[in-house]
Amino acid sequence: xxxxxxxxxGCAKCKSTLSLIKQTAEKLGVSINLEKLEDPQQxxxxxxxxxxxxxxxxxxxxxxxxxxxxNVVSWLED
Amino acid sequence: xxxxxxxxxPLMFQLxxxxxxxxxxNLLGLSSRTKLGDALHFFVEDVSKIFVLLVVMIYVIALLRxxxxxxxxxxYLAGKHRAIAYLFASGFxxxxxxCSCSSIPxxxxxxxxxxxxxxxxxxxxxxxxxxxxxxxxLMSLLGWKFTVIYVIAxxxxxxxxxxxxxxxxAERWLQSFAAEALKKGQLQTDxxxxxxxxxxxxxxxxxxxxxxxxxxxxxxxxxxxxxxIGVGLGAALHGFVPDGWIETHxxxxxxxxxxxAVLLGIPLYSNATGVxxxxxxxxxxxxxxxTTLAFCMSTVAASFPEFILLKQVMQWRLLAILFALLLVAxxxxxxIFNAFTPLL
Numbered sequence: 001x002x003x004x005x006x007x008x009x010g011c012a013k014c015k016s017t018l019s020l021i022k023q024t025a026e027k028l029g030v031s032i033n034l035e036k037l038e039d040p041q042q043x044x045x046x047x048x049x050x051x052x053x054x055x056x057x058x059x060x061x062x063x064x065x066x067x068x069x070x071n072v073v074s075w076l077e078d
Numbered sequence: 079x080x081x082x083x084x085x086x087x088p089l090m091f092q093l094x095x096x097x098x099x100x101x102x103x104n105l106l107g108l109s110s111r112t113k114l115g116d117a118l119h120f121f122v123e124d125v126s127k128i129f130v131l132l133v134v135m136i137y138v139i140a141l142l143r144x145x146x147x148x149x150x151x152x153x154y155l156a157g158k159h160r161a162i163a164y165l166f167a168s169g170f171x172x173x174x175x176x177c178s179c180s181s182i183p184x185x186x187x188x189x190x191x192x193x194x195x196x197x198x199x200x201x202x203x204x205x206x207x208x209x210x211x212x213x214x215x216l217m218s219l220l221g222w223k224f225t226v227i228y229v230i231a232x233x234x235x236x237x238x239x240x241x242x243x244x245x246x247x248a249e250r251w252l253q254s255f256a257a258e259a260l261k262k263g264q265l266q267t268d269x270x271x272x273x274x275x276x277x278x279x280x281x282x283x284x285x286x287x288x289x290x291x292x293x294x295x296x297x298x299x300x301x302x303x304x305x306x307i308g309v310g311l312g313a314a315l316h317g318f319v320p321d322g323w324i325e326t327h328x329x330x331x332x333x334x335x336x337x338x339a340v341l342l343g344i345p346l347y348s349n350a351t352g353v354x355x356x357x358x359x360x361x362x363x364x365x366x367x368x369t370t371l372a373f374c375m376s377t378v379a380a381s382f383p384e385f386i387l388l389k390q391v392m393q394w395r396l397l398a399i400l401f402a403l404l405l406v407a408x409x410x411x412x413x414i415f416n417a418f419t420p421l422l
Contacts, residue, residue: 009182009387040182040390041255049148049187051180064147064180065292 003033004075007043007063008052017052017066024072032076091127091218098123113318121313128215128305128355135214136297140290143210145281146174148184151201156191160244167197168236171204172229181384185391189256192263195248199400200240206379207232211297212350219358224367227415231371235379235407242403251396304352312359319363336412339369340405343376350378367419372412379404 004021008014018036025032037043037055046055050064056075098119102108108115151170155163181202188198208229216225249260281289353374360370385397392400 007183009180040186043183044186044190044259047187049152049180049183051183 001031001033002076003035003057005035005037005055006052007037007046007048007055009040009043010038011051013066014052017054020066020069021054021072021076024069025076028073028076030076094123094127094130097126117313117318121309124309124312124355124358125305128219128309129302131215131218132211132298132301132305133294135211136294137290139210139214140293141286143173144286144289148174148180148187152188152191152193155188155193155197155201160194160197163193163197164200164237164240165233167200167240168204168233171201171236172208172233173210174201174205182387182390185388186256186259189252189391190259190263192260192266194244195252195260196240196242196244198240199243199248200236203239203379203404204232204236207235207350207375209350212354215354216357219354220361224361227367228371231411231415232375235375235404235411239403239407243400246399248396248399251393251399253391253393256391301352305355308352308355309359311356315359315363333413335366335369336372336416337409339373339412340376340408343373343408344405346377353377366416368412368415368417371415372408375411376405376408379408 006014006018006021008017014036018034021032022034025034043051043053046053046060048060048063052066053063054061054067054075061075062071099110101122102115102119103110106118108118110116110119151167151174155167155170158166185198185202188201189195213225213229216228249257252260357370357374360373361367385401388397388400
């Protein structure tokens with residue numbers, strides 16, 4: 001099972017990112033371990049400056065905005 | 079772009095005047111001599127004009143700056159000499175797009191790259207005050223002279239604020255993990271000359287269009303209500319406050335009006351794009367330029383929610399200093415511009 005983390009300090013975009021990933025996973029029937037990281041110290045540890053960012057299995061795959069639905073599908077599928 | 083706006087401005091803007099006349103005088107049957115008709119005409123003209131300007135400008139500008147990002151700015155600033163780094167940081171703060179909720183990660187990202195606190199803050203302070211949409215709006219509503227004044231004022235606050243924070247060694251009052259990150263970052267930059275490694279791929283036109291479209295929806299969705307509020311306030315001033323009232327009661331003779339405007343601006347919160355219509359109406363109604371600037375900058379840059387966020391990386395003491403710094407800076411700025419307005 002994949003662990004997906006959404007990094008963000010709690011703005012509206014971060015929440016939309018989180019729910020987009022959740023909904024897409026449900027639609028595809030993929031079970032994932034979804035977490036939200038809000039602690040700035042942890043966000044810094046990933047070297048991320050523009051939030052929201054998405055981390056899949058400890059690898060930063062996206063940062064600086066709400067990801068496109070196609071991207072989300074590709075993270076969940078491969 | 080700018081010369082285009084200036085050259086075609088009056089002609090293009092006539093369209094909105096005509097539209098407002100048609101809607102208010104013909105369709106609604108109000109007379110231009112009544113206060114209500116006059117105020118409503120002003121409202122319709124300004125709202126329609128600003129909405130069209132906003133959509134066009136946000137799109138065009140986003141198209142151009144799609145490849146700018148905070149990572150590039152950090153890599154660029156990390157290698158720069160202090161003296162010019164303040165100016166560059168403030169300049170980049172004006173043009174780099176980032177969501178205000180990213181302030182903390184940006185602060186930490188810059189800090190862990192070894193960039194001094196003052197330079198990082200020059201970037202973060204200028205960012206809310208100036209952005210390219212605000213500049214173009216100012217240019218079309220209030221003219222280039224005022225726009226230049228605004229930009230100089232905003233950048234001075236960023237640069238001088240940053241220099242001051244470094245002069246008092248503000249890094250003493252960071253939260254301990256942020257202070258450690260700064261120390262580590264500075265050691266690293268001393269050891270290897272970090273030749274900026276930019277791995278962002280070049281953007282295709284399609285990707286730029288996608289970015290610009292998203293930006294337009296997002297920014298417009300955020301600011302349209304501020305425009306309505308701002309212009310509505312302006313329309314009320316325009317139609318119902320007697321001509322000259324503001325000038326007599328809040329004119330530049332009253333020194334206290336500047337600090338009062340700054341204090342009034344703190345609890346109010348808006349972004350630069352939304353506050354410009356208010357600025358236009360205040361200035362055209364006779365409020366001195368310095369007082370208007372002080373009020374608007376305080377509305378845009380000194381807001382409690384943002385300061386509470388900064389608590390995550392700064393100790394109370396530094397927060398208090400920063401807040402006081404902004405209030406003093408806005409007040410001085412207001413007085414200076416009021417004093418020099420007669421010379422312009």
